[in-house]
Amino acid sequence: MQRAVYTTVLVALLLSPAAAGAAEDILPPLRSELAPRGGLFGGERNVELSLKTDRSAECRFGSAGGEAFLELDGVFATTSGATLHRAVVKSLRLGESYMFAVRCRDSSGNVNADDAYIAFSITAPVDGGDFTRPAPPPDFRAHVLSEVEIELTWAASVDNNAVTRYRLYRCSGGYCTPVETVATPTTTAYRDSGLVPHTYYRYHVTAIDSRSNESLRSLTAAATTTLGVREEAGGAQAVQSTEASPSAAGGVAVATSSAQKSTQNRAELLIRQIRALIRQLTRLLAQYGALLQNR
Numbered sequence: 001m002q003r004a005v006y007t008t009v010l011v012a013l014l015l016s017p018a019a020a021g022a023a024e025d026i027l028p029p030l031r032s033e034l035a036p037r038g039g040l041f042g043g044e045r046n047v048e049l050s051l052k053t054d055r056s057a058e059c060r061f062g063s064a065g066g067e068a069f070l071e072l073d074g075v076f077a078t079t080s081g082a083t084l085h086r087a088v089v090k091s092l093r094l095g096e097s098y099m100f101a102v103r104c105r106d107s108s109g110n111v112n113a114d115d116a117y118i119a120f121s122i123t124a125p126v127d128g129g130d131f132t133r134p135a136p137p138p139d140f141r142a143h144v145l146s147e148v149e150i151e152l153t154w155a156a157s158v159d160n161n162a163v164t165r166y167r168l169y170r171c172s173g174g175y176c177t178p179v180e181t182v183a184t185p186t187t188t189a190y191r192d193s194g195l196v197p198h199t200y201y202r203y204h205v206t207a208i209d210s211r212s213n214e215s216l217r218s219l220t221a222a223a224t225t226t227l228g229v230r231e232e233a234g235g236a237q238a239v240q241s242t243e244a245s246p247s248a249a250g251g252v253a254v255a256t257s258s259a260q261k262s263t264q265n266r267a268e269l270l271i272r273q274i275r276a277l278i279r280q281l282t283r284l285l286a287q288y289g290a291l292l293q294n295r
Contacts (some may be wrong), residue, residue, distance in 0.1 A: 048088050155188065
């Protein structure tokens with residue numbers, strides 16, 4: 001009799017809503033509608049991955065299967081109550097096949113023990129579009145022209161189609177990485193002006209073809225603008241020596257005139273330096289404002 005009572009109570013507990021909820025809570029999220037699949041037409045290089053789960057969850061992906069949830073590098077962004085998951089993979093190659101393993105974990109900590117896969121390939125468009133990068137421009141050099149100007153030269157890049165322009169990147173000071181775009185000339189030479197005197201500049205150049213494929217960066221070219229003031233002073237001294245007169249009075253007059261000219265030259269140079277600094281600060285403030293807008 002007692003055993004029958006225990007059996008009845010046990011069955012009632014197992015059939016209760018609380019027991020059903022507890023049983024459901026140990027199950028991992030159900031994954032569905034994984035995309036994309038098959039062949040992607042048109043030579044896409046940035047592809048969006050997506051899937052849905054039957055409950056709120058966080059999902060990750062990786063290029064190798066069999067990895068634990070936290071070992072997967074890719075992370076999906078979640079929307080629609082954390083049941084729709086999206087992520088973008090970039091810089092994929094034309095003609096390649098890709099497969100990503102996906103695992104999810106719900107709010108109770110239940111994790112998928114197996115992988116679900118998103119598999120696809122990227123095929124060429126019908127017109128046989130060009131997705132080949134040009135070669136990096138060779139023989140990249142920097143030549144100092146003055147305290148505020150550097151001339152950049154390089155050899156023509158090679159491409160399977162046609163190089164239409166180049167892109168110059170610049171930075172200043174120390175071992176910086178050139179990130180600021182200076183210009184996009186169509187020839188293999190460019191004069192970078194409005195620089196700050198006695199400042200170290202580093203440059204990279206890339207080639208861009210008619211389909212906007214950009215090459216890898218060239219080797220670094222670097223140069224330091226001249227101090228300027230010393231050059232002006234040297235020039236003034238040269239003028240004094242060539243204008244010197246045999247007569248003492250003439251020598252004094254020429255020396256005085258040369259000294260005045262040297263002072264004037266220094267004042268003009270100082271004004272140019274201040275203007276160059278103002279232009280540099282204006283560019284830096286514009287870059288800082290753009291960074292704030294992008295955040």
